[in-house]
Amino acid sequence: SQKIEQNSEALNIQEGKTATLTCNYTNYSPAYLQWYRQDPGRGPVFLLLIRENEKEKRKERLKVTFDTTLKQSLFHITASQPADSATYLCALTGGGNKLTFGTGTQLKVEL
């Protein structure tokens, strides 16, 4: 069956360090992979989209990689700040005009 896995345990890191979040998937051949940020009590907010023929995408302090052989995407936040604390969701296209979301990983950036 199709599955998207994100680490359910919270990731705690110190301010200024690089946070790395993982999204693994099975039985998908996604054309696109997206990352969203969600704060408590709010809807998800889009961050980055990467296509299957792109290995890496950057936006300010964010970097996403997409390895279709490993079936994995890594999401990096460099020089992390307490304001980066949130839950981060990856989402895949499973076909058609739909996205399937992972359960998310909570990131806590400590002073």
Added chain:
Amino acid sequence: DAGITQSPRHKVTETGTPVTLRCHQTENHRYMYWYRQDPGHGLRLIHYSYGVKDTDKGEVSDGYSVSRSKTEDFLLTLESATSSQTSVYFCAISDAGSENEQFFGPGTRLTVL
């Protein structure tokens, strides 16, 4: 923020009663989606629309129906609410399906007693 609102924002209802949630957008986006979010399950797609009167089922559509009579409005109806439908419901819009980002509404917290 994308012009997307949901109403009501909170609702408490009793088992067996009908419930309708409304999503309204001012962006003229073609695609609209309804998700539910539950602890341990993440966001799951209930139904989506790819145009006026054009809808399709998502992963967890049983017990839900939708309607879209205008571009700007997408309604989610629980014909007979059950306690298992207690959840936070999010509406999202997109201009070009899965190849574009989705913009989410603020959510509706529904409690079925």
